[in-house]
Amino acid sequence: MKALVWHGKEDIRCDTVTDPEIQDPRDAIIRVTSCAICGSDLHLFHNFIPGMMPGDIMGHETMGEVVEVGTGVDGKLRKGDRIVVPFTIICGECDQCKRGNFSVCETTNRKKHLADKVFGHSTAGLFGYTHLTGGYPGGQAEYLRVPFADATHIKVPAGIPDEQLLFLSDIFPTGWQAAVQCDIVPTDTVAIWGCGPVGQMAIRSAILLGANQVVAIDCLPDRLSMAEAAGATTINFENESVLERLKELTDGKGPEKCIDCVGMESHVMASWPDTLLDRAKQMMMLESDRPHVLREMIYVCRPGGIISVPGVYSGFSDKLPMGAFMNKGLTMRTGQTHVNRWTDDLLRRIEQGEIDPSFVITHTVPLEQGPEMYQVFRDKRDSCVKVVLKP
Amino acid sequence: MFHLSNIVRSKGDPKLVEGGPSLKRPQDQLARALGWFSIGLGIMEFVAPRRVTETLGMEGHEMMVRAFGVREILAGVMSLSVDKNAGLWARVGGDGLDAAALLSGLTSDNPKKGNIALALLVVGGIAMLDYRVAQDTKPGRPPRNARRKLYPSRSGFRKGLQAAKDRAKEMTQHAAAGVTS
Missing domain, CATH: 1.20.1440 (de novo design (two linked rop proteins))
Incomplete structure (x- = not known):
């Protein structure tokens, strides 16, 4: 089969690889009908997250049709079923899964010993996302083996196009969880840094959860226009001061809720000296993340407010203003997404026509063009916001 | 290279058959x-x-x-x-x-x-x-002043922004009253 394979930093190729096989009775194999490139795939593209090996198949936003099931799937999936595959692999049986904390499933990371060393305790296995999270082959391919398939799936009905359903795998529940974590009340201003795909989903989620005002921060006019389309007030940080403008929009008090949809690769600008220092340190491997957005959020957030972090951080961040964080009594909530905790509700909202997540797709191309699209997406060429690949 | 990295793969995981062009x-x-x-x-x-x-x-x-x-x-x-x-x-x-x-x-x-x-x-x-x-090896990023497409009609709310806000208000009121929808 064809698959997008990681060969090293900035080197992804469309290779021919052997088809996946059932390895465990709880496995299923799907024929991929649609998959997407996620912003966090770019961290892997840049080799900023440790644990990638040449030959790893990329991709964790995938959906398709079940073509083979193991004997232990217990009738929960059948050949021909149409499923979206959540990016977090879950067993559905461990303590964390029973609490709904699916992204920290205690069972599914098959390289738990590595993750235990790095993170203290292992998190769930993830598709196409380094050997720290299990080294599972990803879904930017023609076929995908879904481990623990009896639990790791979202069954979706026929009659709704892939494009509306695909993002249940990651970015829609990720944006949703980011907003839910903010405990939004109708008087809240929610400020969202980063108007990439997760940021766009977080904007719509904050509106659906009843925020009074949503402020979207980015520097790209295409992405800001998409944010405005959903009713957000926008700040272009290349043209105006984020701190001043947020103060102005909140009567000098700061937003109650802040969401970081940027993560470890924040924008680098000469007028932000901390970003230059972070970039230099990241290059020298003295710091793994560039946490400019975290610093800004802690500084600008209203005392007693909540900071929600769906953006990916991989290791160590320097110069975080913990004094301000502690003295202002802020709360930070973060984590990989507990996808299956939210998908019943989100699927219902899609079915009822409340939201159509396909608004974010700007490019749809065959899988073979995937490697070039990594570059286009990374460089934000051609006003690219979200790429869907068709195997 | 793949012989080494294949060591960490499980038996049934896909293995490289033929490499594609490099970026x-x-x-x-x-x-x-x-x-x-x-x-x-x-x-x-x-x-x-x-x-x-x-x-x-x-x-x-x-x-x-x-x-x-x-x-x-x-x-x-x-x-x-x-x-x-x-x-x-x-x-x-x-x-x-x-x-x-x-x-x-x-x-x-x-x-x-x-x-x-x-x-x-x-x-x-x-x-x-x-x-x-x-x-x-100049970066492929377009210059700051490059002309970019805008997406002013992509709200994602199929019934419109106001309907989404009304629905949110309704849900909030229901939640306050202890009603589930």
Whole structure:
């Protein structure tokens, strides 16, 4: 089969690889009908997250049709079923899964010993996302083996196009969880840094959860226009001061809720000296993340407010203003997404026509063009916001 | 490479059959080679500056050679990073400093001036290569003032923004009243 394979930093190729096989009775194999490139795939593209090996198949936003099931799937999936595959692999049986904390499933990371060393305790296995999270082959391919398939799936009905359903795998529940974590009340201003795909989903989620005002921060006019389309007030940080403008929009008090949809690769600008220092340190491997957005959020957030972090951080961040964080009594909530905790509700909202997540797709191309699209997406060429690949 | 990385894969995981074309261009490979060359030269300058100054008849300038070594290492690391273009331009600047330092030693009383002339020739050649590769690896990001598409009609709310806000208000009121929808 064809698959997008990681060969090293900035080197992804469309290779021919052997088809996946059932390895465990709880496995299923799907024929991929649609998959997407996620912003966090770019961290892997840049080799900023440790644990990638040449030959790893990329991709964790995938959906398709079940073509083979193991004997232990217990009738929960059948050949021909149409499923979206959540990016977090879950067993559905461990303590964390029973609490709904699916992204920290205690069972599914098959390289738990590595993750235990790095993170203290292992998190769930993830598709196409380094050997720290299990080294599972990803879904930017023609076929995908879904481990623990009896639990790791979202069954979706026929009659709704892939494009509306695909993002249940990651970015829609990720944006949703980011907003839910903010405990939004109708008087809240929610400020969202980063108007990439997760940021766009977080904007719509904050509106659906009843925020009074949503402020979207980015520097790209295409992405800001998409944010405005959903009713957000926008700040272009290349043209105006984020701190001043947020103060102005909140009567000098700061937003109650802040969401970081940027993560470890924040924008680098000469007028932000901390970003230059972070970039230099990241290059020298003295710091793994560039946490400019975290610093800004802690500084600008209203005392007693909540900071929600769906953006990916991989290791160590320097110069975080913990004094301000502690003295202002802020709360930070973060984590990989507990996808299956939210998908019943989100699927219902899609079915009822409340939201159509396909608004974010700007490019749809065959899988073979995937490697070039990594570059286009990374460089934000051609006003690219979200790429869907068709195997 | 794959034989090694395949060790960490499970038996039924897909294995490479035939590789596809690489995104790496020749200039990217050259940038990488220059990066490693820079690091190698930098380490040599930092560790053995006396060998360098003796070869060039410029004894007494060991501290400068050491500083240049640090500069080479930094430029090399940058050239190997995702910001390789910045690293390559740093190398071009460094080539200028190297040339200036060598010219300062090119005096009539220097018995090793032949070595300096040779070094200048090498620096000139490498500077041309650095400049060429820096030109060829410009980042693919469009310039700030590039014309971009706008998406003013992509709200994602199929029933419109106001309907989404009304629905949110309704849900909030229901939640306050303890009603589930």
